[in-house]
Amino acid sequence: MDTQTHGSEVITGRSLGESCGIVALAESIPVGYRLVQSLRIIQHRGQESSGISINTGKVLKNYKGMGLVNEVFSGVKIEKDTGIGIGHIRYSTAGSSTLENAQPLYANIGKFEIAIGHNGEIVNALQLKRSLESKGYSFATNSDTEVVMKLLSIELSKTSDPVLSMKNTFKKLVGAYSLNLMINQRVFVARDPNGIRPLVVGTTEFGYGAASESVVFDQLNGKMIRDVRPGEIVEIKKNEFDSFMYNESSKTAHCMFEYVYFARPDSVVDGRSVFETRMELGRILARESPVKGADCVVAVPDSARTHAQGYAEESGIPLTEGLIKNRYVDRTFIMPEQAGRESELDIKLNPIRQLIEGKKVVLVDDSIIRGNTTRKIVKMLKKYGAKEVHLRIACPPVRFPCYLGIDMKTKDQFIAANRSLKEINAKLGADSLRYISLEGLIEATSLGKENLCLGCLNDKYPVRIGSH
Ligand code: SF4
Known part of the structure; x- marks a missing residue:
């Protein structure tokens, strides 16, 4: 010292x-x-x-x-x-x-x-x-x-x-x-x-x-x-x-990403329970983008657990603990170096074959930024015998940088930047891909569009970003 x-x-x-x-x-x-x-x-x-x-x-x-x-x-x-x-x-x-x-x-x-x-x-x-x-x-x-x-x-x-x-x-x-x-x-x-x-x-x-x-x-x-x-x-x-x-x-322009991903589900942010918001995101996603004949809903652990619970509750499709997370490997989205991200991910998640094999799976994630994690998970589930994997994402496509305190700086990082839904899914390899709508996200927070920052979704920031 x-x-x-x-x-x-x-x-x-x-x-x-x-x-x-x-x-x-x-x-x-x-x-x-x-x-x-x-x-x-x-x-x-x-x-x-x-x-x-x-x-x-x-x-x-x-x-x-x-x-x-x-x-x-x-x-x-x-x-x-x-x-x-x-x-x-x-x-x-x-x-x-x-x-x-x-x-x-x-x-x-x-x-x-x-x-x-x-x-x-x-x-x-x-x-x-x-x-x-x-x-x-x-x-x-x-x-x-x-x-x-x-x-x-x-x-x-x-x-x-x-x-x-x-x-x-x-x-x-x-x-x-x-x-x-x-x-x-x-x-x-x-x-x-x-x-x-x-x-x-x-x-x-x-x-x-x-x-x-x-x-x-x-x-x-x-x-x-x-x-x-x-x-x-x-x-x-x-x-x-x-x-x-x-x-x-x-x-007021509260960051929507706190509700989607960052804050703990047991926190209350600006008068709104993060848990309840995530449940609602899942419910709305299930109504907007159902998967007919699916056998199970699987969450990308741990951050999408509540969204998946909401999806399962609304759709009546059982929620399955299909992916096990090694709790001693830290979250990967924020690792500073790409190399670190890839290697951490390899040992972070593992599917339970008995729950996945032969099943039509609805895979729920809170958001997709780069898509590396999602692509690997889809591949993993298919390798373990999933018949179909349908991706459902509880945040609209992140296409624009955040200049307001979240580490999402360059457009090149985002799989959704300059790509259509079909092109994104071609990279991810799922049988179908759907995002929650912007209206659905706003409804789930109950805060009103005028009280949220949605800059990384719609390029409209609450403050002047200047020379960026
Ligand atoms: S742009 Fe706004 S909504 Fe997006 S992460 Fe940054 S503060 Fe949050």
Whole structure:
């Protein structure tokens, strides 16, 4: 372990790879280990790096490293803190996968120590960075979060008022951001004016907190209170929280992919149960695209289990545990290198021959991005004797990049970009392929088209994407 910055320790570990997750706690007991536990609860949101910042009473102490929370924190002695802190797990969407970009980021600007964690992506980060560089400011990383840190530091030096400084900073940002921040002894969270990435506040057994997903409060013996509003800053205190709006004219645009794939099914995101949404996606898919005479419905585990359950329930076709997942091999969609993806997949899934052989199978997946996983699974099922494999996908074709915090950057990645349904299926090798309709997806979320981001489906983003 060596020292990275003042009050900051670097922990080495193994690197793996998704999006990002944040937590913030203010409790009547030290929170260091509780932050680590909270990050483990939302580990599915990011596997590249993990970190926490706590306040020891003298300094902000930052612990972070590359890898899963367990890998980074196993056996690490965390100093006693004053009961406030923030935590972050990361998968890089802006900035490369290096320890310097691991969060929370830390800065000491004399009167203030600041730590920041970020889930999302600042679309105008480069523009802001160039403008700051032209005024003589320099940057240590290529992360968009450092741009937020720099802007906030400049504002704090001018105003010495954390809330005013945050308001002034956030007004300059364009993009998706759910942030957690520690400024000396105070802990804040904030959400962009479109509420693109999720963020909730709640109680814990020993105080108050905020997290990317409500499941954190279930498991810390507390209760989710509400979503952080788009354009809102919330100060988390040990026995209450305070709200400061910095943008009242916001237009909600929650990421549809949180419901389809990212969030845990036991979370409630923006007032809507992820489990219930996925069940509904499955039910609608079954109504829109039935498979006559099918013997069984099989889910691509684990992410499509609930969608498949909904499909089976609506169609009356039995749900079968036809594919077994090796639970010690991590999710493949977000592995940074193509080579890694292929080899992980080979050992990740295996069909149960007795359940598949001679059967007409409805294979339900939550979404298709590159199609590598799907193609291999179809091939696998056929090899194990499936008579027919009919693919049913609970998300419309992903054809456009995400610039707002999900690692889907180039169009070339998408099997559905510039291909017809027939051409896509020719690559996947199924007997038939159907996607849920855009209307079906919107109906399943119950949020209304006007309250969702659907950019990667229809190329209409809630913010101006600029030069991309
Ligand atoms: S573009 Fe797609 S993945 Fe990105 S925020 Fe919008 S809905 Fe989510």
